[in-house]
Amino acid sequence: MSRIAARFKALAAEGRGALIPYLEAYDPDRSTSLELLKAMPAAGADLIEVGMPFSDPSADGPVIQAAALRGLKAGATLVGVLDMVAEFRKDDDETPVILMGYVNPVEAYGYDRFCKDAAAAGVDGLILVDLPPEEAGVIAAPAQAAGLDMIRLVAPTTPDARLNYVLAHASGFVYYVSIVGITGTRSASAHDLASAIPRVRAATNLPIAIGFGVRTPEQAAQASSIADGAVVASALLATLAETLDEQGRATPQTLPRVLEQIRALAQAVRTAGQKAE
């Protein structure tokens, strides 16, 4: 069983959803982001999304755009991102790691070689925001051969007929984009989510994680109990950005503040699980 499937199965047995925090690789530098990655599981991360910085993140809001630019400025490359994951895997063989980003750097790297290298580094799944199933033929076979899950996005705008088509190409889990918009800008209400998730649930047996607009512990608790997981990205990156000095460098506050926020989110997700029982 893949790390992703095993983790969702274990959490289902515990009766709670997953907290899936996001970090942008090399933000604000390699060693800080690697330390953050390594510390995330102990702070309560059940799965981790690692952003692969891209120069033109057209589906992302200002917070992730800024994080990506900091990462690129610090020298992020896909080779470097995979190397970070390999470092992480030396101490942690259980927490699933999902790479999230845009397709062009992966195309430049080469789809076959990337899937092989990513799997070898210990990556479990890929989310390529601008690669809909219609265009995903370039990576489907190499990803499958390497044992990487292709995690598909589903949006409120996705009609039912298309939902089946998209989910036929999904593995690992389904990422429900909870708002019509870019990352970190607005949030869906509990009511919206409660009515949206059953529609997706009816079309798949895969676990469902909710992302885009999940910011507070309360929202994470809600999302992870309505679905099977909550992705928190912009809220964490915004905290990280606040702790940087004027030159954009990490300070002694950087890791503690971000980890403290992850602990609060994790606590809320765990408490919501207990209440649901």
Next chain:
Amino acid sequence: MANPTEHGAPVAQSNSFRQQPDEHGHFGGRYGGRFVAETLMPLILELNEAYEAAKADPAFHKELVYYQTDYIGRPSPLWFARRMTEELGGAKIYLKREELNHTGSHKLNNVMGQILLARRMGRTRIVAETGAGQHGVATATVCALFGMKCVIYMGATDVERQKPNVFRMRLLGAEVVPVTAGAGTLKDAMNEAMRDWVANVADTYMLIGTVAGPHPYPAMVRDFQSVIGEETKAQMRAAEGRLPDVVVAAIGGGSNAMGIFYPFLDDVSVRLVGVEAAGHGLDSGKTAASIERGRPGVLHGNRTYLLQNADGQIDEAHSISAGLDYPGVGPEHSWLNDIGRAEYVGATDNEALEAFQLCTRLEGIIPALESAHAVAYAAKLAPTLPKDTLLVVNLSGRGDKDIFTVAEHLGVTL
């Protein structure tokens, strides 16, 4: 008797160059496509259906022709540039006068088609990206004409160097949003317009200004611009009794070039030349020549030649002309380049500045800096060709907007 080859190539021959893209929006099976986030996918598919329906509807064409004629001022003349021809001493040079269209460029051809489509689709709010501001002005113009809300994203650098167009857009009632991300040019404006669209899908139509973006934009914009080439063909036959030998057009995203090339694609005797902005020079590192110095990749919804580094990060383009300052190019151009049906060359900032002055002094026509790149290459090419060669330059826009930039480069204070 009806002869299917009467107009050059047979209408539906299978080896026609005019059968692209396929149903997935791929040109030559490789370029183009639909690389957008899932939130936009259903919208793109809906747009494709709406466009196919409009294309098949005679009422849509009738409405478009009405606005082309009475509002845009089509057809635009094909002008024999006598003095330029004499000065350069070679091929006979004709200028396709797209700068005489309402709003001063070819941009309105596409914008008019798309606004009529947006109205058919019931959209009430238009977002668009602009570089030089020509597309922004054209978009703001039709929004004024039809009473629609208009938001134009423009790189902050471009807002600075194209002030007259910014003021025009605001006069026309558009909201102009300066984009400070990246280098603050067209690529960044495109990112921001896509972000707006994804957040406002219910009422908003994204009106892309060039032959790029996710399918169906490259094919749709090409179709709306093809009126340029259709007219050129008929006008050249009337003037010279035959087709031109060479067609030259400037390329940023490539909509004016695609518009004049497309009707000639199957007339293989016609040499098609796209002139990219070489900036400080093709090998200077400060260029916008995506085909000549880029390689295929994925950006803004399509696979095409891009200026990018080894890691697939997109480079900043450079050109004196804001309208050509883009690190990509329309996917159909990428395909035409690979199969060799069109050739792609570069003209530098300085060559464009010289051609700007040449055209102004000899023909009394001030070309846009974008179009001046095409004039520059034509001026280089014409003297090498026999005097009976017919060469058409697509004069895609007028240069009034550029006089401040040109004055600065000539060391003149206005």
